[in-house]
Amino acid sequence: MLSNIRGILFAVLILGLGIWILPASGIDGDASKGRPIYEKNCLICHGPQGRGDGPMGKSLNPPAPNFASPESRRKPDADLLKAIREGHPDTAMTAWKGTLSEQQFLDVLSYVRALSQGVEKDKS
Numbered sequence: 001m002l003s004n005i006r007g008i009l010f011a012v013l014i015l016g017l018g019i020w021i022l023p024a025s026g027i028d029g030d031a032s033k034g035r036p037i038y039e040k041n042c043l044i045c046h047g048p049q050g051r052g053d054g055p056m057g058k059s060l061n062p063p064a065p066n067f068a069s070p071e072s073r074r075k076p077d078a079d080l081l082k083a084i085r086e087g088h089p090d091t092a093m094t095a096w097k098g099t100l101s102e103q104q105f106l107d108v109l110s111y112v113r114a115l116s117q118g119v120e121k122d123k124s
Helices: 001-021 031-041 070-074 077-086 102-116
Strands: none
Touching: 001 070, 031 102
């Protein structure tokens, strides 16, 4: 019984820390501020609609991902933020840590999420 209680308390502690450490799901980001950052730094590979069809996107190995794909849409915000901050090993995705602020990371993430939902499809 005591081990069950310890297990539950441990799970609650870990969950609580995870909520505290990870940013809310795009809530703190502003997609309208993320758009110019995306257009300046990301569009060349990810394309205007985030489909991975930018001027360099398809020629990369592996190609730039399509943010509207089911696989990309299922990725947690924390995974996408990590890729933006630290880059992605064995790909052309570079790290933006030291170049962008924490708020800009959230703004870009919000814009990417808007693209993945098709919200920006008529605004390119």
